[in-house]
Amino acid sequence: MSQTIDTPPAGEQPATTDATGSATAPYDVVIVGAGVTGMYQLLLLRRRGLRVRVVEGGGDVGGTWYWNRYPGARLDSESFTYQYAFDEELLAEWDWAEMFAGQPELLRYFNRVADKHDLRRDIQFGFTVQRLVFDEERNLWEVHERGGEILHATYVIAATGVLSALNFPDIPGLETFEGEWHHTGAWPHEEVALEGKKVVVIGTGATGIQVISEVGKVAEHLTVFQRTPNWAIPLRNRPLSAQEMAEIRADYPALFPRLQRTFSGFMHEADPTTSTSVPREERLAHYEDLYQRPGFAKWQGVYHDVATDETANREYGEFLAGKIRDRVDDPEVAAQLIPTDHLFGTKRVPCETNYFETYNRPNVELVSLKTSPILEYTPRGVRTPDGEIEADVIIIATGFEAFTGALNRIEIRGVDGLLLREKWEYGPLTYMGVQVADFPNFFIMGGPHGKGGHGNSPRCSEKVVEWMADFAAWLVEHDVRRVEADPRAEKEWSEWVYEIASHSLMATANTYVYGDNIPGRPRAYLAYSGSLPDFVQKLHDSRDAGWSGFVLTR
Template structure:
């Protein structure tokens, strides 16, 4: 008898990641009869919401929209408690989905995929995990998330600090009690802006170290009562229809006219309405806000008027109002009482421009001007190696043994954000080259999951073994994504959309900026054409 003890397990599909996109991909492909194995490095479902448990973590898409649309009974049975859900409620929702559809049985948790290597003869993928498992898969699907590889800046002396250090993207599950402590928060992006008000309420003293000011808009959060939930559930079909046509995957359309084509009274009324809606969609009040600087200036002026009215100290307000990028070119943060927090006696804001952190020692943080700030705990709210970081930490080898990391050394190169030349039957969902972080990721995950399911079914129905993006199609898509971004104001900000927060990372605008609805039509047209831009490889 032959020894089969080292024979890899053979499956149709390996899915990496158990966030909103991975869960749907597993459910959808399993429903078509494919054998699917999922792997997740965390010990439960949730993806970004599993790891980001910092105080105040909250979604910037309305709860009713940040939810799956594929099952009507799921839409009707789940009750959101408030307008913008917090991390614990989103985790409860995703656990409910996993339980309702028995998705966990297809996953191995607390297990990271370490490598995926193409066998060029069979066009199958050999997938290895840190638990020692080896699988042979026809299709390799990454749903690893754009915001799941944390970034800590290389500040000299950080390892010598005697107190506790935390990163908002790797928050202890048991929580942190800052009562009576001197706390420093480094970073005022989304996680910093959301956590600072709650940390300030606990800490004896909080020092916020701001590298660059960000635009934030109050969530306008409120509890949802039964009447509101009934109305939302009755209107789900129309909400979803509008969301799929929209720029960002939410059912709120921009004003039909350009910013400066309407009267000042009408313009202010439109801005006020979006301000009351809360959150990120302020950047889409008018259709030209991210393409015309004068239009953007009008939106910015309204924002500044609102924010300065919330801050008691004009000098502090000067630090908190961004001057280096147009509003919306970095993701607008959704906050609760952020600006008001700086009116507290126990909170100090330190602007690092012109007075940078020089080093960290055992007692705290030293600034370039010689001041030393004593601290008991430091929170790094310093974000992620976004878009590509989670992919880069896995050794993915395609044709000729080429590493995906090397193929993307000058920036990610995809076709539609779905295919990569030289990597047949490999799909990286809701990542670079797609709307990804510029859209409601739950509907984006469904959009990619549906496209993927239809694609695999097409291959099988027509006797194809594999599908691979052509180099010409990749080159064309990379150019289109660049040209679309260059026609906006988005390129004028040093944002993580461009990888600007990671030293040495190439400056390439990574998401597709043309809008969720436009992108959906593009990928639908490609499928309807018989997958133009892809080579379909016969069995």
Template sequence: MTIDGDIARFDVIVVGAGFSGLYALHHLRELGLRVRVLEKAHTVGGTWLVNRYPGARCDIESIEYSYSFSEEIQQEWVWTETMSAQPEIEAYLNFVADRLDLRRDIDFETTVVAMSYSDEAAEWTVRTEDGATVAAPFVVAATGILSVPLEPSIPGMDRFTGTSLHTGRWPDGVVDLSGKRVGVVGTGSTGVQLIPVVAREAEHLTVFQRSPAYTLPWRVRTFEPGELDELKASYPQIRAAQREHPVGAARLSAFSVLLEMLAKPPLKTASAEERTKAVETDGIMGALNWGDLFFDIEANQMAAELYGQAVARIVDDPATARALTPSHPFACKRPIIDQGYYETFNRDNVTLVDLRADPIESVCPNGIQTAAGLHELDVIIYATGFDAMTGALNSIDVRGRGGASLREFWTEEGPLSYLGLAVAGFPNLFTIQGPGSPSAAANFVAAMEQNVEWIGACVSYLREHGFRTIEALPEAQQEWVDQATALVAATVLVHPSCSSWYNGGNVPGKKRMYMGYTAGIPEYRRRCDEIADAGYAGFKLA
């Protein structure tokens, strides 16, 4: 480290110490670069540190939702469940940080508030909340795609005299809900995981449902004796298959189940008897396991009716079952694994409030007032989702070439990027799993490792060939966005009736655009490699 006045200078500054930031630090350090990570939390973990809410769990098998770059880490770490819960993933990331001695290059409790690029110096200056300043030619934004909680805007929230919690800022330590009247606002992925757990503890749980969710029934289990050892012995084969799988998860996952549905017979040509039998035999999966749901909105609506029938076979009260039946297209939102979600609504201590019919008017000192009346509560839990993909960087005042604001650019033009790795007008700024990357529809860890390794190779290339800057060209960026958009144009993913974090429709004022790349990780890797092999085509090197 060199010091110039009060400014500490490095080769690369990494923002964030979750899955992406930890690997970026390790990989870039192995390349001989002087790297500093700035992390606003008190320790590592990123999204898996702050989302400590009861029931938080990954929807990809633990042996694949893990780093593949280190054989030692693969063999030394012991997973206990097929799909890991939050505490185990947080512990895993702490283990990795210690095993690789990463903490010595991380500044914790350091919130980045501004980053500005100097054309003359070809350097980024990064300012933190406490007034400190650091600088480097390159910045890697490892800020996460689901790291900024979406704050609800309900009149009177500050007047509630009980306990208010947000799932994306869950406090450290045990939150005792026993004997409490608890309200949960939101039934997305977080709510579906949270609600069954809270219902078992609270005296009474009131679920305020904004939009019913589609779920995939799942059985998560502990590993049998010797099972994990067998899997570890097969890691070379597992990783090879994972690398070639479109979603980067060769074993069972919510995403792989969706892919398998594409090969199923179409629903529109199935007879009434075949449809009924599918629901009677396979329940919810029978309602959804058809090949034309992703491209034919009429077939998708037919599946919603079957889904309602499947829910009615689980939920005892017909009115509750109807309220739990979604109206938006299946698959336009992230699939959700379900461990007893619908069965929860058969409990005597659980009440569903369908906000489509009975909207919230305000939060009162002693509960939530809806159009139909007051629900008295001791605790309100807001499970209202995230400002996904762009929220973390938009919370920082990022200024690129000529002082251009990234926040203003993404607000006005939409979340554009080239490869999900760079944004035109912002030289030497790399975004891990940014908009236009496979992150929204893939195993995040598998896609992230490719991003980090591509960035490392790019920085090495620039240094070896005497280049100071790399910047995405606007025309290449637009071409990439057009390609990504074309991939989903004929699917329900962009149907106007769906507002999800995939398309920014869950955030008021956010420009609506599908933010993922759906051709699969192998094709994405091929395109990234092709661009690099061509001397970083679509970029200006200077």
């Protein structure tokens, strides 16, 4: 497949027929989403000569970093690990300003990638997918835009992201609020004035922790509503000097293969030492050393049994609880900020900068949603059992419907009109996280039960996207009109994913990887608890065995 085929212009593209009268499509592939994964998938498919189109609901590239512009939005993976590894020229020229890049720098980076590789010519922005319908007679997908436009493609690849479907708390009356309100996951492009304002923030997850630290500095009064405290750890961000960047750049040839061998694409790996094999004083000294290091060293770099043994975990949790008590002046507030309902690492661990110190400010108040729930929004703010709290601005930092949310909110119909969200009513079923039985020619990058976006996103998606590009090119070259997950392979994979997850400490917590943050949703494991190298190997094993687990129709 060496010939490059120009993609047709945007607009409604009716399916056509070839010389034999068989149905064809103007696009080999339509990719849904122009974030980190979708951009790389586009480039690889284009290089392999496929006719490809990306549709994106936003106004530009960047995905997460296009939408999440709230104050404090920042990486908790080291910047230089969170970039594309394929472009040596860009690696040589791009200097990261900080150890952990903020949203503006990240968006500039992804715009630079799009400019350098002329990606926008194959991306249709402002295209919000409302329906995906599989035409069984012609083996084509109809891609329906909310405004009525329709594209046709032989294959569809969903690169919709793990955290992109906004979750709103079930609180009535938001439409009555006369002030300004924003969800952190859809922050406006223009600056939101918070200085001297009365601000309410709902949520203290990873996003809430970032935004609270910034808003507390400038608001006249900040009221934080917390449902569940989190085991947050210091980020310890700092600028990167020219000398440091030169040293980091010199290590790139070894860095990226090394990251590919880690459990989730991060720099830090678990200490192979069992915590109980060293004296307590030595353990505490080790925890103190980790605590002073940047980023996820305090999560990914602890003794390996902290993630598997409850006793070891509780000792480390008590060490971190002591740090919270040291940093928060009011003992009662400190107690509210120490988790008691879940073990360390059983939920995503947020990184923070002076988060706990924010509660030492006289203008900041912490309110527990368990003892003082928000009953309703009012024209002037929010009402709780204790009365009304006035607000000029309400910030909703309640996260996302993770892994399946973006797909479930699209009407995706496969064989016999089967609706994907109905098939997944009691939990997702997939084969290797990339395909679903009864949904032919439909692939998922970074969805449930796969490693594609679960961890350090570019590192976890890189090899999966490359595998997908090879598979798609092979399918087109061999005139495979229909490819679908074997139901038996899907059943075995899904049962295996659920089984290994049930034995981890994570199964003891209420967390978004089980869908527990969505009221009324059946509890089902949504992520993938295996390692990145093992997952990539399983993809390669399928390829080497002639795409085992997939049913191919030529």
